[in-house]
Amino acid sequence: MPDANGRGDVVLDVEDLRAYFFTRWGVVKAVDGVSFQLRRGETLGIVGESGSGKSVTSLSMMRLVPSPPGQIVGGRVMLDGEDVLRYSEGQMEKIRGAKIAMVLQDPMTALNPVFNIDSQVGEALRIHKRLSGSALKSQVVDMLRKVRIPAPEARVRDYPHQFSGGMRQRVVGAIGISCDPVVLIADEPTTSLDATVQAQYLRLLKDLQDETGVAIIFITHDFGIVAKMCDRVAVMYAGRIVEQGDVRQIFNNPSHPYTEALINSVPRMEERNDRLYSIPGQPPPLWDLPGGCSFAPRCEYAHERCVEYPPVYELAGGQTSACWLRSG
Amino acid sequence: MSTSNGAVLSVEGLKKHFPVSRSLLGRTRQYLKAVDGVSFEIEPGMTYGLVGESGCGKTTTAKLILLLEEPTGGRILFGGEPVSGLKSDGLREYKASVQAVFQDPWASLNPRMRVRNIIGEPLEINTSLTKGEVRSRVAGLLEEVGLAPYQADLFPHEFSGGQRQRIGVARALALNPKLVILDEPVSALDVSIRAQIMNLLKDLQAEHNLSYLLIAHHLATVRHMCDRVGVMYLGRIVEEADTEELYENPLHPYTRALMSAALPSHPDIQRDEIILTGEVPSPLDTPPGCHFHPRCPARFDPCDSVEPVKTEPSSGHRVVCHLYGGA
Ligand SMILES: Nc1ncnc2c1ncn2[C@@H]1O[C@H](COP(=O)(O)OP(=O)(O)OP(=O)(O)O)[C@@H](O)[C@H]1O
Ligand SMILES: Nc1ncnc2c1ncn2[C@@H]1O[C@H](COP(=O)(O)OP(=O)(O)OP(=O)(O)O)[C@@H](O)[C@H]1O
Ligand code: SF4
Numbered sequence: 039m040p041d042a043n044g045r046g047d048v049v050l051d052v053e054d055l056r057a058y059f060f061t062r063w064g065v066v067k068a069v070d071g072v073s074f075q076l077r078r079g080e081t082l083g084i085v086g087e088s089g090s091g092k093s094v095t096s097l098s099m100m101r102l103v104p105s106p107p108g109q110i111v112g113g114r115v116m117l118d119g120e121d122v123l124r125y126s127e128g129q130m131e132k133i134r135g136a137k138i139a140m141v142l143q144d145p146m147t148a149l150n151p152v153f154n155i156d157s158q159v160g161e162a163l164r165i166h167k168r169l170s171g172s173a174l175k176s177q178v179v180d181m182l183r184k185v186r187i188p189a190p191e192a193r194v195r196d197y198p199h200q201f202s203g204g205m206r207q208r209v210v211g212a213i214g215i216s217c218d219p220v221v222l223i224a225d226e227p228t229t230s231l232d233a234t235v236q237a238q239y240l241r242l243l244k245d246l247q248d249e250t251g252v253a254i255i256f257i258t259h260d261f262g263i264v265a266k267m268c269d270r271v272a273v274m275y276a277g278r279i280v281e282q283g284d285v286r287q288i289f290n291n292p293s294h295p296y297t298e299a300l301i302n303s304v305p306r307m308e309e310r311n312d313r314l315y316s317i318p319g320q321p322p323p324l325w326d327l328p329g330g331c332s333f334a335p336r337c338e339y340a341h342e343r344c345v346e347y348p349p350v351y352e353l354a355g356g357q358t359s360a361c362w363l364r365s366g
Numbered sequence: 367m368s369t370s371n372g373a374v375l376s377v378e379g380l381k382k383h384f385p386v387s388r389s390l391l392g393r394t395r396q397y398l399k400a401v402d403g404v405s406f407e408i409e410p411g412m413t414y415g416l417v418g419e420s421g422c423g424k425t426t427t428a429k430l431i432l433l434l435e436e437p438t439g440g441r442i443l444f445g446g447e448p449v450s451g452l453k454s455d456g457l458r459e460y461k462a463s464v465q466a467v468f469q470d471p472w473a474s475l476n477p478r479m480r481v482r483n484i485i486g487e488p489l490e491i492n493t494s495l496t497k498g499e500v501r502s503r504v505a506g507l508l509e510e511v512g513l514a515p516y517q518a519d520l521f522p523h524e525f526s527g528g529q530r531q532r533i534g535v536a537r538a539l540a541l542n543p544k545l546v547i548l549d550e551p552v553s554a555l556d557v558s559i560r561a562q563i564m565n566l567l568k569d570l571q572a573e574h575n576l577s578y579l580l581i582a583h584h585l586a587t588v589r590h591m592c593d594r595v596g597v598m599y600l601g602r603i604v605e606e607a608d609t610e611e612l613y614e615n616p617l618h619p620y621t622r623a624l625m626s627a628a629l630p631s632h633p634d635i636q637r638d639e640i641i642l643t644g645e646v647p648s649p650l651d652t653p654p655g656c657h658f659h660p661r662c663p664a665r666f667d668p669c670d671s672v673e674p675v676k677t678e679p680s681s682g683h684r685v686v687c688h689l690y691g692g693a
């Protein structure tokens with residue numbers, strides 16, 4: 039059921055998720071009370087500096103946090119109404135790569151060079167849809183056709199090195215959506231991809247979303263990807279979401295000083311800015327967080343109240359902000 | 367800026383063809399034309415940018431300038447003098463004057479060396495400074511790149527990515543170079559640290575009148591950093607102009623496609639993306655006529671048979687495309 043704003047059903051509801059690593063330095067609170075929702079057909083961007091807990095958030099949803107030293111210590115991950123944190127490993131295997139799947143942007147590392155395209159695209163279908171023989175083959179060819187690989191019947195037996203970068207990327211997309219995921223996670227490392235190759239990849243994901251209604255989570259450092267692709271944005275700092283909102287709210291009225299600082303430190307394509315804002319210092323080590331707001335030591339607006347951790351304030355239009363400046 | 371002739375460094379018709387043997391074809395030798403006739407000039411205190419698709423020859427161009435590869439053709443001029451003619455002293459001076467910072471701050475520093483030695487090594491090899499003088503020069507360089515002198519005794523793994531890139535910059539500056547080649551210097555870094563390094567590079571440039579050759583995919587970074595930009599496609603520069611002119615008025619169909627694909631800085635900016643059909647041709651097998659014609663949305667009669675020549679539709683704005691006459 040679409041809601042009053044024409045948005046789809048909530049397909050993913052993450053509530054107070056916590057994932058810690060128990061290391062010799064202490065407890066690394068990599069994800070510490072993360073909550074967000076994702077609707078059908080919607081795209082959420084999770085942004086934040088390196089080490090802020092973006093990947094651990096996605097690994098938690100996939101139940102792939104390496105343990106030990108990691109452990110999901112609390113929260114709920116409601117996928118299509120069911121809490122996957124309560125699933126047995128057997129149940130989890132059934133939906134991982136199927137109902138909730140991941141894609142990698144870099145086509146060079148995402149495919150295994152020693153297996154042919156057929157077996158790599160077919161793997162998830164074989165496991166999750168129990169397809170085999172000619173049914174499997176024809177489904178694989180269909181997937182390749184869906185991502186516009188020319189002459190798919192002929193190309194399925196090729197190996198990755200026989201495909202161009204762009205085609206490999208489309209194969210990765212085909213694998214991601216092969217089992218009709220409800221949620222697709224795209225975790226992007228910082229890379230130096232060509233603008234044109236990246237644009238192709240983003241267009242592919244958008245097309246697949248339009249066709250299937252899959253909800254997408256982009257995990258990225260790049261505000262350009264957020265501006266181009268996302269409906270909603272969650273900004274992470276030191277294991278927590280410090281701000282959430284619609285993409286235009288985030289760009290036009292960032293409510294958290296960290297969001298504002300991040301956006302101002304990015305050079306713009308459309309105009310020349312002579313000096314970039316640069317956030318002083320570095321993110322704090324997660325096993326030794328300062329008391330109070332974790333951003334306070336780097337924040338231009340820090341004041342007396344910031345020695346206490348701020349609550350999450352709900353602002354107009356569904357925007358949220360964990361900053362004392364929004365207290366009233 | 368585009369007409370003066372006091373260039374720090376210029377390259378003329380630079381070529382690098384790698385021999386590759388294709389076993390299937392037997393003995394026929396094939397050449398991969400990684401760099402195929404590249405010319406540009408870098409003025410003192412200015413930043414020249416090189417952009418273009420992966421594999422178009424940017425890093426190879428940098429390696430030729432750094433003398434890490436031998437050119438197949440063309441020449442490199444340093445202060446007007448051909449580098450190929452330099453003898454021992456001149457060559458040593460050239461190597462000291464042209465330094466580089468690479469993309470990966472993890473891979474480019476020797477993990478077993480203390481920062482003091484990483485930065486001091488070029489000084490010990492190339493100068494007659496005493497131990498004490500090297501020590502104080504290293505301390506000075508560390509301060510210049512925003513690190514503390516005591517950090518000289520640490521190892522690379524004890525630094526964050528941004529700090530390691532600062533160490534790379536300090537090492538590159540040790541010999542007072544005239545030109546620093548920056549090959550994707552910030553792409554492996556966090557947004558916030560990118561801003562710090564870009565600001566640092568600009569400050570150092572202003573202070574020492576450094577010239578930079580910046581290689582980067584991120585077009586916003588290039589606009590922010592560069593005075594003049596060359597756009598490469600399959601081993602050649604297809605368009606070149608002062609940065610603002612290039613971004614405001616791109617002429618070559620490839621440049622236009624590249625710019626249209628760049629990510630916007632705001633969700634309300636919708637660019638009409640020019641979608642390039644077809645795959646990037648291999649530099650082993652470059653198409654006849656204009657190298658770009660198989661993917662060009664504007665191709666017309668002569669493009670698949672006649673090679674376009676360089677024209678200069680407006681002062682300092684050069685383009686290699688039949689749409690702009692020539693031939
Ligand atoms: N296996 C592990 N053992 C200990 N700590 C870990 C482990 N994996 C992740 N962490 C810690 O968890 C925190 C969050 O890491 P995470 O990978 O989620 O960051 P990220 O936001 O994805 O960063 P990046 O943008 O660099 O990918 C970091 O401080 C990291 O050091
Ligand atoms: N030593 C070598 N032998 C053979 N081919 C090479 C060699 N070095 C580079 N090449 C080829 O030369 C071409 C240009 O490579 P180069 O590294 O200069 O590209 P680039 O523009 O820097 O790309 P990127 O943006 O991906 O870094 C590529 O096709 C590459 O495979
Ligand atoms: S010369 Fe022709 S094919 Fe080449 S870029 Fe210009 S219009 Fe396109």
Ligand SMILES: [Mg+2]
Pocket residue numbers: 092093094225
């Ligand atoms: Mg990550």
Ligand SMILES: [Mg+2]
Pocket residue numbers: 424425426
């Ligand atoms: Mg390169």
